[in-house]
Amino acid sequence: MFDLIIEIGLIIGILASAVYVAEAKPISRAIGGFILFSVLVAILYLYLNCPYLAGSQIAIYTGAVAGLMLLGMSITKPEYPEEEGTNKVLLGFIIAGALIFVSFIVVYYSSPYAPGITSEVISEVLARAQIGFGELEKFLANYLWNYRGFDVIFQAVMVIAIAAGLSHFFKEEREARKR
Amino acid sequence: MIMYADLLIWFIPIVAALLSPIIAHISRKGTHAISIIAVGLSWVMALSMIPDIIRGKAYYYPNNTVLGTIPFANRLVWIDLSNLIGAKLSFGILLDPFSVFMANVVAFVALWIFVFSVGYMAEEPDIGRYWFLMNLFVSSMLLLVLSSNLLQMFIAWEMVGLCSWALISFWYKSKAPSPDPRFKTEGEYNAHCGLKALITTSFADAFFLVAIALVGYATSLALGSPTFDFLELSQNFAWIDTLIRLGLLPIFSIMLLSGPLGKSAQFPYHEWLPEAMAGPTTVSALIHAATMVKAGAYFVGRFFVIVYMGIHVYHQSVPQEISLFFVIAAYVGAFTAFLAGTQGMVAKELKKILAYSTISQLGYIFAAFGIAGALISEEAFFAGSLHILAHAVFKALLFLCAGAVLHAVHTKYVHEMGGLKKYMPVTYWTMMIGGLSLSGVPPFAGFFSKDSIIHAALEYTATQIPFILLVVTAVITVFYTFRMIGLVFHGEESEHIKKLEEEGHHVHEAPLVMRIPLIVLAFTTIVVGFFFEPIISFLEGEFVEFSELPHLIIEYLYHAFVSILFLATIGIILVGFLPAYFIYIARKVDPQKLVEGNVLLRALYKFLINRWYINPIYYRIVDGIRSIANGVRKVQTGIANVNVLYMVLAFLTFLIFLILL
Amino acid sequence: MTALPMEIYFAVGLSILAIGLYILSVKRNILRIVLGIELMITGANMTFVIVSYWLTGGSVDPLIRSIIIVSMGLASIVAALSISFVILVYKVFGTRDIRKLRELKG
Numbered sequence: 007m008f009d010l011i012i013e014i015g016l017i018i019g020i021l022a023s024a025v026y027v028a029e030a031k032p033i034s035r036a037i038g039g040f041i042l043f044s045v046l047v048a049i050l051y052l053y054l055n056c057p058y059l060a061g062s063q064i065a066i067y068t069g070a071v072a073g074l075m076l077l078g079m080s081i082t083k084p085e086y087p088e089e090e091g092t093n094k095v096l097l098g099f100i101i102a103g104a105l106i107f108v109s110f111i112v113v114y115y116s117s118p119y120a121p122g123i124t125s126e127v128i129s130e131v132l133a134r135a136q137i138g139f140g141e142l143e144k145f146l147a148n149y150l151w152n153y154r155g156f157d158v159i160f161q162a163v164m165v166i167a168i169a170a171g172l173s174h175f176f177k178e179e180r181e182a183r184k185r
Numbered sequence: 186m187i188m189y190a191d192l193l194i195w196f197i198p199i200v201a202a203l204l205s206p207i208i209a210h211i212s213r214k215g216t217h218a219i220s221i222i223a224v225g226l227s228w229v230m231a232l233s234m235i236p237d238i239i240r241g242k243a244y245y246y247p248n249n250t251v252l253g254t255i256p257f258a259n260r261l262v263w264i265d266l267s268n269l270i271g272a273k274l275s276f277g278i279l280l281d282p283f284s285v286f287m288a289n290v291v292a293f294v295a296l297w298i299f300v301f302s303v304g305y306m307a308e309e310p311d312i313g314r315y316w317f318l319m320n321l322f323v324s325s326m327l328l329l330v331l332s333s334n335l336l337q338m339f340i341a342w343e344m345v346g347l348c349s350w351a352l353i354s355f356w357y358k359s360k361a362p363s364p365d366p367r368f369k370t371e372g373e374y375n376a377h378c379g380l381k382a383l384i385t386t387s388f389a390d391a392f393f394l395v396a397i398a399l400v401g402y403a404t405s406l407a408l409g410s411p412t413f414d415f416l417e418l419s420q421n422f423a424w425i426d427t428l429i430r431l432g433l434l435p436i437f438s439i440m441l442l443s444g445p446l447g448k449s450a451q452f453p454y455h456e457w458l459p460e461a462m463a464g465p466t467t468v469s470a471l472i473h474a475a476t477m478v479k480a481g482a483y484f485v486g487r488f489f490v491i492v493y494m495g496i497h498v499y500h501q502s503v504p505q506e507i508s509l510f511f512v513i514a515a516y517v518g519a520f521t522a523f524l525a526g527t528q529g530m531v532a533k534e535l536k537k538i539l540a541y542s543t544i545s546q547l548g549y550i551f552a553a554f555g556i557a558g559a560l561i562s563e564e565a566f567f568a569g570s571l572h573i574l575a576h577a578v579f580k581a582l583l584f585l586c587a588g589a590v591l592h593a594v595h596t597k598y599v600h601e602m603g604g605l606k607k608y609m610p611v612t613y614w615t616m617m618i619g620g621l622s623l624s625g626v627p628p629f630a631g632f633f634s635k636d637s638i639i640h641a642a643l644e645y646t647a648t649q650i651p652f653i654l655l656v657v658t659a660v661i662t663v664f665y666t667f668r669m670i671g672l673v674f675h676g677e678e679s680e681h682i683k684k685l686e687e688e689g690h691h692v693h694e695a696p697l698v699m700r701i702p703l704i705v706l707a708f709t710t711i712v713v714g715f716f717f718e719p720i721i722s723f724l725e726g727e728f729v730e731f732s733e734l735p736h737l738i739i740e741y742l743y744h745a746f747v748s749i750l751f752l753a754t755i756g757i758i759l760v761g762f763l764p765a766y767f768i769y770i771a772r773k774v775d776p777q778k779l780v781e782g783n784v785l786l787r788a789l790y791k792f793l794i795n796r797w798y799i800n801p802i803y804y805r806i807v808d809g810i811r812s813i814a815n816g817v818r819k820v821q822t823g824i825a826n827v828n829v830l831y832m833v834l835a836f837l838t839f840l841i842f843l844i845l846l
Numbered sequence: 847m848t849a850l851p852m853e854i855y856f857a858v859g860l861s862i863l864a865i866g867l868y869i870l871s872v873k874r875n876i877l878r879i880v881l882g883i884e885l886m887i888t889g890a891n892m893t894f895v896i897v898s899y900w901l902t903g904g905s906v907d908p909l910i911r912s913i914i915i916v917s918m919g920l921a922s923i924v925a926a927l928s929i930s931f932v933i934l935v936y937k938v939f940g941t942r943d944i945r946k947l948r949e950l951k952g
Contacts, residue, residue, distance in 0.1 A: 010849045013848055014850070017850075017858055021865075024861075024862055024865045024866075024885060025865060027881055027882075027885065028865055028868060028869045028873070028878075033875060033877050033878065036877075036881060037877075037881070040881050040884070040885070043885070043888075044888065047888055047892060050892070053848075054895055054896070054899050055899075055905055055906060056906050056911055058911065058915075059895065059906075059914055059915070062915055062918055066918045066919070067884070067888065067918070070925070070926075071884055071922055071925045074925050074929045075877060075880065075925070075929070077929065078877055078932045078933060079877055081933050082877075082932060082933060082936035082942055084941075084942070166203065170206060173207050173210040174210060177210045821951065822948070822951060823947075823949065823950045823951030824944070824945050824948065825879075825944045826870070826872060826873070826874075829870045830871045833867060833871060
């Protein structure tokens with residue numbers, strides 16, 4: 007009984023605060039809603055027997071991310087109150103509804119009664135495609151793969167790129183100094 | 186060949202290309218040295234492949250490990266999907282007389298053009314970018330002629346197109362006034378010329394790619410697994426029968442021909458080559474005269490070799506319908522030769538005359554290969570290949586001479602030059618040698634090759650249209666060649682030159698580093714004509730004893746000189762030469778008055794100077810497509826929210842697709 | 847296991863993802879969009895936990911917990927970098943409205 011109340015409360019709270027983040031007019035209220043959201047998600051994690059995750063959620067989201075948001079909001083404050091709000095709310099609700107519908111379809115198709123594309127087909131395809139080896143190419147492949155020839159090649163490419171960049175940079179320095 | 190020469194021949198220029206921009210910042214002479222050494226090494230590698238063909242087996246020089254018998258494709262299987270879809274994607278180098286011949290032509294001409302451009306681009310600030318693109322171009326051209334399957338050849342095909350675009354628009358930052366009223370600066374005009382070349386060839390290559398895919402499809406239906414390899418295509422002609430059964434062979438022939446026509450600037454894709462003269466002259470010499478535009482002709486020749494080897498070596502029976510490809514190539518080639526020749530008669534810029542001449546001579550080569558395929562005759566094929574060699578040498582020579590002249594005179598219009606004979610004797614004589622070779626005057630190289638092409642056209646008895654067009658074009662060729670030489674070197678100096686002399690920029694001979702390639706190429710074009718018989722036996726893959734060589738050469742010369750066709754050739758040359766001599770060299774008749782006086786000539790002149798009115802049609806098509814594109818552009822609004830909505834839409838489509846399948 | 851059937855929790859997790867996507871595609875304010883991104887990441891984490899709880903009938907797999915810790919760390923990095931972008935955008939363009947940033951208009 008008690009479980010049911012907590013669960014229903016959590017679910018409604020999470021959904022409601024997510025919608026509030028989307029729809030609140032001033033940004034500060036949206037960030038407040040986000041803080042409430044992350045706390046509720048942490049409580050959900052606690053309910054599902056992951057205390058470490060819950061602590062991590064509070065520390066990172068409520069602590070770091072929300073703090074960063076507040077910082078960003080306060081630095082970029084304009085002098086005049088800016089206009090907020092959209093006039094395409096209906097379109098947004100339709101898209102959100104479509105996405106929720108799609109999520110239910112995914113749930114249905116992942117149940118054992120409706121199998122779709124499984125991972126077996128994909129792994130079979132991947133197992134059959136091979137890289138072929140031949141006469142002299144075996145030596146090359148051995149060198150490239152077992153003796154890390156690829157690493158040498160990539161390092162050479164990196165060195166060349168760095169050399170190109172450095173030489174360009176020094177040339178510009180020289181020309182700037184000449185002027 | 187030298188050990189690993191088949192890999193190194195195209196790998197060394199790529200390494201030089203990657204190093205050039207870095208070293209250009211440190212030392213200018215260093216980049217020149219690296220590029221010339223790289224292309225020199227490529228030439229050495231190409232030369233070292235010749236003994237392989239002569240001996241009939243491919244082997245590495247120091248330790249004599251034999252790899253296989255000619256024709257040999259040194260393949261590396263890259264992706265082996267045999268179990269899944271039954272296909273293998275491989276990367277290979279084909280050692281075959283025709284490809285080694287082309288590789289030698291490309292490497293030799295590229296070497297001397299690189300030496301010339303050391304002097305020509307001496308004051309260029311962006312030399313790193315120039316050498317990068319030139320080296321990349323040489324590498325991809327060598328990869329193109331040596332590749333063993335269609336897909337790899339197509340990759341190299343597109344890479345040469347990319348280098349060509351980048352090199353035509355090389356001076357895109359120039360702020361000089363534009364010669365064309367549609368653009369503000371000359372830089373924009375150059376960029377537009379590069380884009381025109383790129384878009385025309387890409388449009389042609391789209392059809393080519395579809396034809397390649399059709400080859401894959403037909404081979405997968407006929408042989409069980411798709412293959413693009415040239416040797417495998419000639420071993421079993423079941424894929425051609427499949428195409429006939431599907432009713433796709435005519436469309437396939439036309440689409441397969443579209444790629445070579447685009448790359449070699451034949452009708453209807455011929456409009457990009459005259460505009461491509463906006464790039465540096467060395468670029469025009471290398472790319473648009475000697476090598477890249479030969480790639481299309483190379484492919485037609487390669488297809489002929491596939492058909493020929495299938496018949497004679499693997500004893501397949503070839504259906505008659507495949508000759509449609511070659512017949513269209515022959516007619517288009519002959520027609521384009523005539524079309525470009527007439528436009529060259531009235532062109533006003535020096536490089537444009539040479540550009541039209543290039544298109545015209547490529548038409549000859551296409552006609553030769555087309556007739557070879559239509560009749561399945563070897564002689565026409567040899568005629569075409571020899572003309573590739575001769576044309577590469579003398580056209581590169583002519584372009585380099587034009588470069589020397591432009592370097593000295595600082596104008597590109599032929600009417601602003603004149604009387605340069607006493608200022609630039611070396612250039613004059615080398616250009617005269619090149620012009621004589623182009624006109625087909627014996628005993629230069631151009632005579633032998635052009636003569637054999639016209640001889641082959643005579644044997645094509647279905648219609649005589651190619652023969653008539655080629656003969657008329659020969660007359661026109663002589664005319665515009667001597668018109669060009671007369672206007673540039675003979676007569677009086679023009680106002681422009683007098684002004685230059687007064688200002689103190691003396692018109693001088695080109696520096697030594699630019700004169701050496703001219704002399705070398707002139708010497709080559711005089712001498713190589715006599716070596717055509719050994720080259721023919723090389724192409725046949727037969728081994729000729731060294732002591733027999735003089736006898737064979739003398740026999741060949743005897744057959745060439747003592748025939749009715751020889752007298753006809755002399756007649757053709759005289760018919761073309763005499764008017765040009767009187768009008769332009771001796772300056773006895775004024776061309777302006779001649780044209781103004783006659784209504785017919787005036788109409789003809791107007792028609793020719795406007796390039797047969799073909800260009801405006803193309804621009805109208807392009808404008809139509811551009812307005813459609815401007816409408817479609819409105820999809821990109823630049824608003825981030827809209828982009829997210831597009832992503833959601835795409836994801837939903839993908840999900841529904843996944844579920845419904 | 848919980849009193850309510852687990853499909854409802856699963857639907858909640860996916861709905862949070864949906865709401866985050868809605869914010870991303872409709873709203874104008876950059877800060878709100880960053881909040882939407884964070885919402886989406888939280889929704890994904892939540893879905894992981896819920897499905898793991900569902901499939902193992904009462905406890906969450908330790909592997910999943912470690913993955914989610916990593917994911918949360920990455921989310922904080924995303925938020926930090928996004929806020930620095932927001933501040934820069936405000937400095938250059940003077941507005942917090944992404945509909946005014948149309949430099950990439952085709």
